[in-house]
Structure formats: C-alpha cells, structure tokens
Amino acid sequence: MSGGQVGVATFAPVAEAQALGAFDNRVINERLPEAALETIQMVGFSSLFTLFLGLPLGLLLHVSSPTGLRPSFLVHRALGLVVNVGRSLPFLILLIAVIPFTRFVVGTNIGPEAAIVPLTLGAAPFFARLVENAAREVDPDTVEAAVVMGASRMQVVTKVLVPEALPSIISGFTTTIVTIVSYSAMAGSVGGGGLGYLAVSYGYNRFQTDVMVVTVIVLVAFVQIIQLTGDFAARRLDHR
Amino acid sequence: MISVTDLRKVYRARSGEVAALDGIDLHVAAGEIHGVVGRSGAGKSTLVRCLTAVERPTSGSVRIDGQELTSLGEAGRRRARRRIGMVFQHVNLLDNRSAAANVAFPLELAGVRRTARRARTAELLELVGLTDRARAYPAQLSGGQRQRVGIARALATDPAVLLCDEPTSALDVTTTRQILRLIKDVRDRLGVTVLLITHEPSVVKEVCDSVTLLRDGRVAEQGDLATVLTRQSSRLARDLLPILPPDQPGPFALLEVSFAGDHPAGGGEHRASLAFAQLVRHLDADVAVLGGAVETYGAQQFGRLRIGLPPTASVPDAVAFLRARGLTTEIVPGPTATEETTAETKEAATEETAWGRAER
Structure with missing residues (x-):
C-alpha cells in the first residue's frame, strides 16, 4: 500500500485545511461519506462472518488438541494446516487467489460485497488462532471440575470455555477487526471500494494529497473507536 | 453408601x-x-x-x-x-x-x-x-x-x-x-x-x-x-498422638500405652488413669510417666502414654496387667536396647509418619 508513504510526508496541509475551515475538494465532500460507509459495511459484515467462522474453528482446534476435551490428532492437524495456510498467505495474494471463489459466492469480484469474501477468509484463521489461545488459558482444573460435576463436552464448551475465555476472545476479536480494517483498505485499492479505493485513486493516482490525509485520519479514527470499545467491553466482562 | x-x-x-x-x-x-x-x-x-x-x-x-x-x-x-x-x-x-x-x-x-x-x-x-x-x-x-x-x-x-x-x-x-x-x-x-x-x-x-x-x-x-x-503399633496413632522419641538413655524399661475412652463430660470411665494407679500397687514399684498425648476427637478421648518401669519391675507382668484392662500396650525398644534397634526406632518415629510430614 502506498498510503503510508504519502501520508507521512504531508502533514502540513492538515493544518492548512483546518485553517480554511472546510475542504474545497468535491471528492472529500461528496465521495468520502459514501466511501466511509462502504468501509463500515465491508468491515462489519466481514467481522461478523469471521466471528461465525473463526470462533467454532478456534474452539475445535482447542478441543481436538492433545490436552483438549476430545483429543484427535487427525482433526487437530487438519484444522491446523488449514489455519496455517490461511495465515501464511499475504493478504494481497489471497485476495487475488480467491477471485474465482468470490465470483461463485457473490457473483462479482468488484465492489464492497465482493471484498467481504477474501476479508473473511483472511481474518477467520487469524481469529481462530486467537480463540484457541484464549481457550487454552482457561484453567484445566476448572474444566475438569465441570466434567466432574456432570457437564457434557458441549456444556463444557458453551458454559465454561467460552464464558471464562470471553474477555480474551473479545480482545482477540478487537485485534481481528482492526486487521480487517487495514485489509479492507487493501481490498479497496484493487476494486473493493471504500476508503482504500478513495485514497489510492484520488490521493495517490491523482495527487490530491488532502484526500489522502483525510482518509488516513478517518481510518485512524475508526481503529481508535474499535480498539477503545473492545478494551472497554473486555474490561467490563473480566471478573478475574 | x-x-x-x-x-x-x-x-x-x-x-x-x-x-x-x-x-x-x-x-x-x-x-x-x-x-x-x-x-x-x-x-x-x-x-x-x-x-x-x-x-x-x-x-x-x-x-x-x-x-x-x-x-x-x-x-x-x-x-x-x-x-x-x-x-x-x-x-x-x-x-x-x-x-x-x-x-x-x-x-x-x-x-x-x-x-x-x-x-x-x-x-x-x-x-x-x-x-x-x-x-x-x-x-x-x-x-x-x-x-x-x-x-x-x-x-x-x-x-x-x-x-x-x-x-x-x-x-x-x-x-x-x-x-x-x-x-x-x-x-x-x-x-x-x-x-x-x-x-x-x-x-x-x-x-x-x-x-x-x-x-x-x-x-x-x-x-x-x-x-x-488404639491398635497395636498404629502409624496413624503415632501421627495423631505424637510423643517425642526417647533420646536419653535411662534406667527405665519403656512401655507405650494407647487408650480410648469416652469423653469425661459424657460420664465415661477413666480406665487409663485407674489402670495406672492399679499398676503401681500391683508392681509395688514407682511407675514414671515420661511422655504422652491426649486428644479429644469427636466425642471421645484418645491418648498415648509412654511410661517407664524401674529395673526391679517385671516388664511382661506389667504388659499383661495393662492389656487385661483393655489398654493397648507395647514394649518400646528404647535406649536400653541395642544400637541397631535404636536407630530403627528413631527412623520409624521421625520419618515414617503417615502423612509424610513431621508433625512433632
């Protein structure tokens, strides 16, 4: 991504723009709100699908591990491989590699809707690993205590592992959403729409530095809001 | 159950x-x-x-x-x-x-x-x-x-x-x-x-x-x-009713007596103390109480006492006398015994506690 490169060099115009009181760039005034909404849409849906995909995957990874509730070498290794492949591919390559699949699911490989597919596929393995780590942190004695009290495996997962690991899972999910925001800018730059597209096609290709600066500011604001909300939620739910 | x-x-x-x-x-x-x-x-x-x-x-x-x-x-x-x-x-x-x-x-x-x-x-x-x-x-x-x-x-x-x-x-x-x-x-x-x-x-x-x-x-x-x-040579008794091991050689023959009795408040008999009084009269000798532990567990009193008999007294006679009165009695291979057995006793008394932790 070229955004960082240009953004760093152009902080003076921020003050200049603020001094003027408003932006006299039609791209900012008209296209920016729309692009921001597209980013929110992309990130929102991708995060949701990542949650639905990554949470069970991460829990399954933990449960099937040698120290888990139902150790299974085969399942653990197979899932581990899937997750590792997903994690080792650079996002840009994944983005392009899954285009046929994206077309099959969404019908097109252009636009915010299409970006949701690679975003989810890129973030879910990452989130799954974070969930696995969070579940592993739950005291094994507490898990065994639940078993001794007559809990089934499913009950152990839903009533012990997830609630006890919830603060960590939420922290992990926050990190994941932030990652999705940055991925979404990349997806945007290759036709996904949103803020990434705006930054690259106007800020970079058409030398409109003010567009670049404002986009960066909006993205930073997004990440701040997500992080603060996530931290707050994790803190509120942690009673340790 | x-x-x-x-x-x-x-x-x-x-x-x-x-x-x-x-x-x-x-x-x-x-x-x-x-x-x-x-x-x-x-x-x-x-x-x-x-x-x-x-x-x-x-x-x-x-x-x-x-x-x-x-x-x-x-x-x-x-x-x-x-x-x-x-x-x-x-x-x-x-x-x-x-x-x-x-x-x-x-x-x-x-x-x-x-x-x-x-x-x-x-x-x-x-x-x-x-x-x-x-x-x-x-x-x-x-x-x-x-x-x-x-x-x-x-x-x-x-x-x-x-x-x-x-x-x-x-x-x-x-x-x-x-x-x-x-x-x-x-x-x-x-x-x-x-x-x-x-x-x-x-x-x-x-x-x-x-x-x-x-x-x-x-x-x-x-x-x-x-x-x-009150069982003969009980490991648990040794831990729950600890008596310091005899470390000074003396002129006495040592006996360890275990007893269980009802709580005095419950109107129980004082079998042990009576028995000792009777023993003194029976042997016509001075019986020394050298160590002991008495504890109330639940509603019952339990005790272990180490008593010393003077050389003039007959040890088998004393043991038989106490056993006849329902007291678990054993002869302690104490300081008067050979060196080998002394070492064994000490080991038994200090290391071999039932809980693996010296409680004395």
Missing part, C-alpha cells in the same frame, strides 16, 4: 506398569465422615478420580449409592456424577460467574429450570452463610468464602455423597476449622455421606468418624478412629 472393592488402577509407564491403586477396599456407611490419608503418591488422587468416574479402574468395583460406576457408559457416568458432590482443593469456581451463578452451575448442567434454580441457590447460600455475597464474583471473596461457595455448589444437586479432595489445604488454621465445621454441620443436617481426602492430621482429628491410611496404593490401616488409634 460408598463401596469400593478390590480396586486396582494400573498405569502404563515407560519403565513398565505402575499400580497407583493395588487392591483397595473401602466401605463408608451412610452419614459417616470418612478420612482418607496418605502421602502424595499414595494413591489418593487416583482414588478420587475413580470415585468420580473420571478414571476407569483396571479392575474392581466402585459403587456409590448402590450404583456401580465402573460399567457405565459416558452418559451414565455423567448422570452418576450428579449424585456425587465434589469439593476441590482449589475450589475451581468459574471466575466470570457470581457466587450465586456458580452454585447454580450444576443445576444448569442438569437442566433444572430457572425458577427452581433460583430458589435452590438461595437456600444453599443461606446454608453456607453467604446470602449477602450472592452477587460477588470469586475474585471478591476470601479463600474461606470461596470454599463455602464450593461446598454449596457441591450440594446443589442434592447428592448422596460429598467427596472433598483436600478441601482445606489452601486455607489457614482458623478458616480450616470453619470449613470443617461447615462440612460436619452439612452432614448432620442433610445426612450426606462424606469422604474427605487430606494430608493434615488436624482434619482427621476435627471431623472424621473413621479413617483409611493409604500407602503405596494399598490400605495400610483402616477403621473407626477408636479402633485405629
């Missing part, structure tokens, strides 16, 4: 097979508090795991409340576990649940409805005296309070048997006493049968009606407290 017969559990290790439990027999009557003691590695934990059907024994039978656990499938074992209340050493409460929600946890697992759960939880919290802490999270409770929640939780499904695995090992002396009193109180009120695993002599002293000493996966001693404490 709890009936373990010829229980064996063999683990396969790299160096061959290791028998963690090697033919355990253990029978606890309904409403009794039974202590299981032994050093670490004696098989206590494995026994607990077999009693909760977490571990499948190699052979033998485990019956709880009339139900054989060893032949059950996974679902059956789960149901059976709900008839067993378990109190853990480290309590193992769920950190993100309030005290009340922790107590309600086993009920939730059993599928009890919310309203019924609420009523039962309130009842249990009152039983353990924590009604005002119902909404507190485990991190906000003291160690003793946490264990109270643990006990309330263990009782939630109205179990016939309460298994307590080192319930007080992480607690201080005062809190330990409170928790033990609570366990006893619960037994008295609900009639639940209690199996208490511990390594602390004071725990046995405080609450147990009967006791099993495990050693190397076998039952080394077993019986109700009175029987075990």
